[in-house]
Amino acid sequence: MKRVGTQTITFDNPPTILETSSIVGPKESQGPLAKYFDQCLDDEFWGEKTWEKAESKIIKENVNSVIAKSGIASTDIDFCFAGDLLNQCISSSFGLREINIPFFGIFGACSTFVESMCLASVFIESGGASNALCATSSHFCSAEKQFRFPLELGNQRPPSSQWTVTGSGAVILTFSGTGPYITCITPGKIVDMGIKDANNMGAAMAPAALDTLITHFRDTGRKPSYYDAIITGDLGYIGKEILTELAETKGYNIKNNYEDCGVLIFDKENQDTHSGGSGCACIGTVFSGYYFKQLKEKKLNKILLIATGALMNSTSSQQGESIPGIAHAIAIEN
Amino acid sequence: MKRVGTQTITFDNPPTILETSSIVGPKESQGPLAKYFDQCLDDEFWGEKTWEKAESKIIKENVNSVIAKSGIASTDIDFCFAGDLLNQCISSSFGLREINIPFFGIFGACSTFVESMCLASVFIESGGASNALCATSSHFCSAEKQFRFPLELGNQRPPSSQWTVTGSGAVILTFSGTGPYITCITPGKIVDMGIKDANNMGAAMAPAALDTLITHFRDTGRKPSYYDAIITGDLGYIGKEILTELAETKGYNIKNNYEDCGVLIFDKENQDTHSGGSGCACIGTVFSGYYFKQLKEKKLNKILLIATGALMNSTSSQQGESIPGIAHAIAIEN
Numbered sequence: 001m002k003r004v005g006t007q008t009i010t011f012d013n014p015p016t017i018l019e020t021s022s023i024v025g026p027k028e029s030q031g032p033l034a035k036y037f038d039q040c041l042d043d044e045f046w047g048e049k050t051w052e053k054a055e056s057k058i059i060k061e062n063v064n065s066v067i068a069k070s071g072i073a074s075t076d077i078d079f080c081f082a083g084d085l086l087n088q089c090i091s092s093s094f095g096l097r098e099i100n101i102p103f104f105g106i107f108g109a110c111s112t113f114v115e116s117m118c119l120a121s122v123f124i125e126s127g128g129a130s131n132a133l134c135a136t137s138s139h140f141c142s143a144e145k146q147f148r149f150p151l152e153l154g155n156q157r158p159p160s161s162q163w164t165v166t167g168s169g170a171v172i173l174t175f176s177g178t179g180p181y182i183t184c185i186t187p188g189k190i191v192d193m194g195i196k197d198a199n200n201m202g203a204a205m206a207p208a209a210l211d212t213l214i215t216h217f218r219d220t221g222r223k224p225s226y227y228d229a230i231i232t233g234d235l236g237y238i239g240k241e242i243l244t245e246l247a248e249t250k251g252y253n254i255k256n257n258y259e260d261c262g263v264l265i266f267d268k269e270n271q272d273t274h275s276g277g278s279g280c281a282c283i284g285t286v287f288s289g290y291y292f293k294q295l296k297e298k299k300l301n302k303i304l305l306i307a308t309g310a311l312m313n314s315t316s317s318q319q320g321e322s323i324p325g326i327a328h329a330i331a332i333e334n
Numbered sequence: 335m336k337r338v339g340t341q342t343i344t345f346d347n348p349p350t351i352l353e354t355s356s357i358v359g360p361k362e363s364q365g366p367l368a369k370y371f372d373q374c375l376d377d378e379f380w381g382e383k384t385w386e387k388a389e390s391k392i393i394k395e396n397v398n399s400v401i402a403k404s405g406i407a408s409t410d411i412d413f414c415f416a417g418d419l420l421n422q423c424i425s426s427s428f429g430l431r432e433i434n435i436p437f438f439g440i441f442g443a444c445s446t447f448v449e450s451m452c453l454a455s456v457f458i459e460s461g462g463a464s465n466a467l468c469a470t471s472s473h474f475c476s477a478e479k480q481f482r483f484p485l486e487l488g489n490q491r492p493p494s495s496q497w498t499v500t501g502s503g504a505v506i507l508t509f510s511g512t513g514p515y516i517t518c519i520t521p522g523k524i525v526d527m528g529i530k531d532a533n534n535m536g537a538a539m540a541p542a543a544l545d546t547l548i549t550h551f552r553d554t555g556r557k558p559s560y561y562d563a564i565i566t567g568d569l570g571y572i573g574k575e576i577l578t579e580l581a582e583t584k585g586y587n588i589k590n591n592y593e594d595c596g597v598l599i600f601d602k603e604n605q606d607t608h609s610g611g612s613g614c615a616c617i618g619t620v621f622s623g624y625y626f627k628q629l630k631e632k633k634l635n636k637i638l639l640i641a642t643g644a645l646m647n648s649t650s651s652q653q654g655e656s657i658p659g660i661a662h663a664i665a666i667e668n
Contacts, residue, residue, distance in 0.1 A: 001462050003412070007436045009462045050653055078337070079521065086647070087421040089441045093645035097524040097658040102341045104449060104521060105645065105660070107423045107441040115438060119453060126460030128335050128343045187413065187438060190431040311427035311439065313420070319384050324431040326439070 001125050005219025010184040015124040016177025017332065018131075020288035021066035023058050025140065025166025028285065031266045036289040037167075038065055044141055044166060051142040052086060056095035059084070059137035062168035063096060066133070070172045074099060077172065078129035081116035083107045084137045084280050085164075087146060091137045101133060109309030110205075110234050111188070112136045113169055113284040114328040118185040121330070124175045135170040138279030147198070147314055160200040162236045162262060162278035169284020171292075180295040184331045186219060188212035190311065192324040198317045202239020202262075202275055205308035208325030209235060210246045212306060216329050217252060224254045227331075228300040231291065233283030233307035234262035236276030261286035283307045301334040335459050339553025344518040349458040350511025351666065352465075354622035355400035357392050359474065359500025362619065365600045370623040371501075372399055378475055378500060385475040386420060389500075390429035393418070393471035396502035397430060400467070404506045408433060411506065412463035415450035417441050418471045418614055419498075421480060425471045435467060443643030444539075444568050445522070446470045447503055447618040448662040452519040455664070458509045469504040472613030481532070481648055494534040496570045496596060496612035503618020505626075514629040518665045520553060522546035524645065526658040532651045536573020536596075536609055539642035542659030543569060544580045546640060550663050551586060558588045561665075562634040565625065567617030567641035568596035570610030595620035617641045635668040
């Protein structure tokens with residue numbers, strides 16, 4: 001591998017994304033991408049007694065699914081990189097406590113999915129791993145309870161709020177394969193522009209996305225038009241518009257090929273999801289379900305996947321803190 | 335690098351631990367290792383209004399300290415790997431939001447410090463980074479409030495409980511140096527033996543430590559006597575005894591060269607810390623303050639550092655769950 005520019009790593013033998021799997025909850029199952037997901041649940045509890053246990057079950061079953069689909073024995077998966085939004089990442093650690101694979105817990109809020117692929121790519125390209133598993137999850141009910149209000153209160157949601165995706169995305173990366181390949185990674189810095197509204201995550205995270213996006217272009221010498229699609233994780237309608245405008249002020253026109261998973265996963269008009277989807281599973285399920293298939297079918301051949309995260313919690317907001325954002329990017333190419 | 339056995343990676347060009355720094359709180363400043371720490375605070379708040387903000391300040395100032403001591407410009411540090419115990423790791427993300435270094439947030443509970451060094455080592459040895467920063471923190475007051483009871487309640491603590499270390503440990507790893515070197519890593523699996531007592535973390539984490547310890551010996555062909563010291567992070571008095579006994583039943587005698595940072599950092603008789611210290615900063619400060627100096631002065635030349643983590647939160651305990659443990663190991667040699 002080679003370091004390029006200030007914060008990009010390019011791979012000489014790029015890891016292949018061998019297989020993906022996605023499970024989504026009931027609301028996502030009624031959205032425009034439903035047909036692309038491996039499993040659509042009709043119950044937020046999935047037979048469990050609590051939302052937290054349901055979320056653990058979702059990531060567990062999704063990891064079992066991606067391993068089964070990949071045809072690789074779980075004993076041949078060298079490392080697992082996983083994390084989620086729950087306090088102390090309990091969805092991942094409880095959901096994956098039985099998989100018996102060396103485990104790196106990570107926390108990047110909603111950037112976790114791409115963060116895990118950044119780390120796994122470096123392990124694979126360097127020979128530290130032959131196969132690696134990346135997984136994440138989120139759950140609307142457990143997230144609302146933890147970050148905002150108990151659902152039972154029935155609080156109104158402001159128009160700038162986003163809807164945490166219930167689901168899990170998981171991928172298996174391998175050292176030898178026929179693609180799609182992770183050709184380079186641009187891990188991001190923490191960016192805090194002083195936004196304090198926990199109901200406007202898109203605005204809080206857009207500056208971090210801009211920073212990573214521009215750094216990626218500068219480091220690689222690529223332009224937006226190099227990619228068939230530039231895809232952010234969960235900026236939603238508001239954050240997407242902010243990023244598009246900010247990029248233009250910096251001389252990068254992304255209007256023609258920029259999509260956001262939070263915009264894609266729900267039907268804004270009919271699903272009452274305000275500014276769109278969010279959560280670790282937003283980019284996790286939309287990439288694992290939709291974009292991976294587009295790449296395999298060569299409908300897309302070069303994409304830049306940027307996951308953004310808001311690195312706050314309810315205590316920090318109560319203590320008057322602003323919301324630091326982060327964004328990690330990976331280029332995936334056939 | 336080479337994969338050895340089932341879950342160990344050995345390095346052909348092992349990264350050097352260039353520099354360390356440690357800051358500790360008032361109680362640790364009265365303990366037996368006080369003279370080894372870079373800075374001893376006399377106030378848990380350190381001039382901040384909340385414990386969370388104090389913890390962020392501690393990791394921030396400690397990172398500034400290790401960068402200053404290393405002589406490396408922060409612009410030459412390619413990646414930062416950091417995490418902590420607070421919900422959504424806000425100590426790290428708020429404390430480090432201004433350092434302007436690409437950031438990987440990680441969560442391994444009290445195993446975070448060694449997890450960060452595992453990841454950074456792979457980045458450095460593979461050429462993905464020339465220099466990397468690893469940092470962690472914990473704070474007695476913020477941890478008690480979050481995991482157990484508000485301190486204002488004055489709850490009694492059972493004899494098996496441990497005392498979360500207030501402080502931060504930080505290291506800078508570099509690709510070219512004269513050691514001490516990280517020669518190999520053995521990342522651990524999640525191990526859950528069904529322990530449910532959140533006031534007996536040592537018992538919950540000892541089986542994970544055993545799993546990683548034995549795997550490390552099997553993978554490398556080394557015996558306990560290969561090391562001048564085998565050091566766990568925060569098993570405390572109870573967990574240390576359990577690990578020693580469990581290792582013996584598996585044919586490994588670690589009685590002569592095994593220490594635990596949670597046992598070392600406090601004076602059990604005079605500091606009322608029951609089963610010893612715990613928290614991310616326990617191994618973080620004891621390694622950064624004490625063991626790194628022992629290595630530099632060649633008083634120790636080969637150590638195995640094993641950090642253990644309990645991957646639970648207060649919600650999981652309230653929902654009747656057991657406590658999954660994890661342990662990551664790195665060998666450090668002159």
